Amino acid sequence: MIKISTFYIKNEQINNENISIVGNDVKHIKNVLRYKVDDELEVCDENAVRYKTKIIKFLEEEIMLEILEISQKDTEMSIAVDLYQGLPKSDKMDMIVQKNTELGINKIVPVLTERVIVKIENSNEKKKIERWNKIAAEAAKQSGRQRVPHVENVVNLENIVENLSKYDIVIVPFECEKDKSLKMALKNIENKHQSIAIVIGPEGGFSDKDIAVLEKLSNVVKVSLGERILRTETAGIATLAMILYEYEL
Numbered sequence: 714m715i716k717i718s719t720f721y722i723k724n725e726q727i728n729n730e731n732i733s734i735v736g737n738d739v740k741h742i743k744n745v746l747r748y749k750v751d752d753e754l755e756v757c758d759e760n761a762v763r764y765k766t767k768i769i770k771f772l773e774e775e776i777m778l779e780i781l782e783i784s785q786k787d788t789e790m791s792i793a794v795d796l797y798q799g800l801p802k803s804d805k806m807d808m809i810v811q812k813n814t815e816l817g818i819n820k821i822v823p824v825l826t827e828r829v830i831v832k833i834e835n836s837n838e839k840k841k842i843e844r845w846n847k848i849a850a851e852a853a854k855q856s857g858r859q860r861v862p863h864v865e866n867v868v869n870l871e872n873i874v875e876n877l878s879k880y881d882i883v884i885v886p887f888e889c890e891k892d893k894s895l896k897m898a899l900k901n902i903e904n905k906h907q908s909i910a911i912v913i914g915p916e917g918g919f920s921d922k923d924i925a926v927l928e929k930l931s932n933v934v935k936v937s938l939g940e941r942i943l944r945t946e947t948a949g950i951a952t953l954a955m956i957l958y959e960y961e962l
């Protein structure tokens with residue numbers, strides 16, 4: 714079965730029964746995929762609605778699609794899980810973005826905690842964020858998601874406390890936590906939460922100050938991920954995979 718390519722559009726690109734593809738996707742469809750009139754495409758809008766469409770017309774900078782049906786296939790998680798990732802060194806963030814996107818993350822926020830070693834100047838921050846969002850789009854397309862998770866700008870830990878307070882639960886895998894496991898934390902969840910945040914420390918882990926900042930929140934649960942120390946890039950992926958198991962599989 715030929716894999717039908719998925720494209721992500723803004724809602725304003727939908728006009729009744731038609732959808733117009735614009736921008737870089739036009740060249741990709743024309744010159745890379747070499748699609749022709751009547752070829753089928755999958756299109757997802759900003760509300761994660763997935764449309765089965767076919768090409769009806771090629772214009773200079775636009776491709777017109779006809780909506781054939783609204784697909785019932787739903788590949789999104791039933792709950793929104795956001796990852797607040799202590800900014801790691803080198804290109805580990807590439808893998809963190811790719812793997813968490815495949816697993817269904819809702820959004821990723823790079824966080825500066827006390828032991829973050831990376832110094833990210835404004836000049837290259839924009840380029841890195843653009844790169845990470847490109848990786849998220851590619852991973853979303855490859856895994857057949859209806860939405861592309863957004864990678865937000867880098868933010869200080871102190872500045873996310875307000876946002877974290879709005880989640881149903883904030884799961885903080887903490888390497889010094891010995892009592893509560895992730896399994897216990899998830900089992901104790903009576904109602905299935907609608908929104909979960911995961912906060913992962915950088916290579917150097919969480920400092921006492923970081924933990925003190927997070928412990929101000931009543932919805933924070935520090936958990937152990939077991940006796941072995943996971944790399945920062947592994948910890949978020951493992952935590953999301955276990956939440957996925959608990960909630961979806």
Ligand code: SAM
Pocket residue numbers: 885886887888889890912913914915916917918919936937938939940941942943944945948
């Ligand atoms: N510097 C710490 C040490 O050597 O003990 C390790 C930090 S670990 C590389 C990075 C982050 O992954 C931690 O801050 C925590 O968020 C998470 N993590 C790794 N292993 C964990 C475990 N066994 N239990 C809970 N969290 C863990």
